[in-house]
Amino acid sequence: MQGMIPFTADDVQRSLGILYNVGFATSVHRAPVAVAMDPLPPLNARGGRTVPTEGWKAVYSVLVGEDMCNHMRNLHGGAAATLVDTVTSATLALLATESFWGYPMISGVTVSLDMTYYNAAPLGTKMKLTCTVEHVGGSLANMRGELTDWDTGKPYASGTHVKTWRDMRPKSKTKSKM
Template structure:
């Protein structure tokens, strides 16, 4: 199935999620939603069933000097923050009222494993591609790649595992 523009309610949700994080606001405000797979329909349990190829979304980001190390390349911690942010925002886009929703929107990270491949210089327009591989009742497995927008050169990849519990009854 072809990707569609990331706009409307889905783009608003992703941007609101990223901008609600008080830590490192310049990093959380930098990614821009670009494209996504069509939303999976809501299933009988009130959630969304991700297909066997996962659910994909794409963001763009321009690497700024405040994201860089002293050598002028994207800092590893900034790359990890970007991957954490966009994968979590993508998870929030698939949330429903009763599935990965508020008050624990997008869940809590269990692990974020990063691999770094190449330097990403300041000024680079990068593509952040997120694949939600699984989104069950309590666990989600996400994967993200940070690549050059034009050439596809890989800068970093991350795998992100999250957990969620429906806390509405406890509030």
């Protein structure tokens, strides 16, 4: 996590605060703990943030709880997909500005989510969820979420996430007289 900075209280609220309002899987959405993130990229001329070529990252810790497990007491694939889906979205929200990927459609809508599963993560496992925003354009964002063992780096699952966004703020209406 070299070069990363700790989340501030405001950063935590802007990212994970979104998850606390999701109406399903509340225990899964309350599991991530914000650890560190890359410094925010500066605003560009269009009012958004330009993601560096290597991507922009945030790291969260997640403890595999009983309600996230399948009958074999391992992280359920659906819980892993939910974590990748919603925490990459919460990470993207950190890059939002008033005019770019912001309200009322903050962090956009999922176009695709593709998961790959590598190993079982048993109940009680402390995982690292590394979210990388690979690209953010005017209407599409590409992200990746990787669930690994916090101590060993053993991979559990990873997912790629594509989202779309459009500016939904009301347009000002001006009538011209001829």
